[in-house]
Amino acid sequence: MLPAIANGHMSNNGNPAENGNGGNLDRPALRNWRNKLTILLIDESENHRIMGTAYLTAYGVETTSVTDGRAALELIFSGARFSLILIDMHMRYMSGAQCVSHLRTMGVRSLMLGMTTFCREREERAFLEAGGNGFIPKPLSPDNFLQVLEALDNNQG
DSSP states (O other): OOOOOBTEEEEETTTEEEETTTTTTOOOOOOOOOOOEEEEEEEEEEEHHHHHHHHHHHOOOOEEESSHHHHHHHHHHTTTOOSEEESSSSSSSHHHHHHHHHHHHHHHOOEEEEESSSSOOOHHHHHHHTTTTTTEEEOOHHHHHHHHHHHHHHHOO
């Protein structure tokens, strides 16, 4: 279960976690899923977090976002669980590959996809070797995440 969130934000030692359910409770989802889908979105860009969270929430996905890998590790350490973790490949404090490695070491079994506008082959290889499952283009849009959500929903059932 996710920790309680006041006013759509929660502090993780100075790193806000944004819950994608705030303000969208009265609108029906654009898509109904057989299973409850939960996503952790890790991205330093506030614009990408806001846009990604808005899209995912509109499509009926419970979405939490954090600013960096350290905040994600703290959230997971607190007991939060997610169906899918979307990880920015280029973050300040740790790379996407380092974040995946730490999460896998913690026993996280969620599907993990790296988000990027551009990635070098060695970065992709490091991400996959650390335990990542693949990649999704940035910025998030229904064109690039709906197939992932459909596959995730089908595999949870």
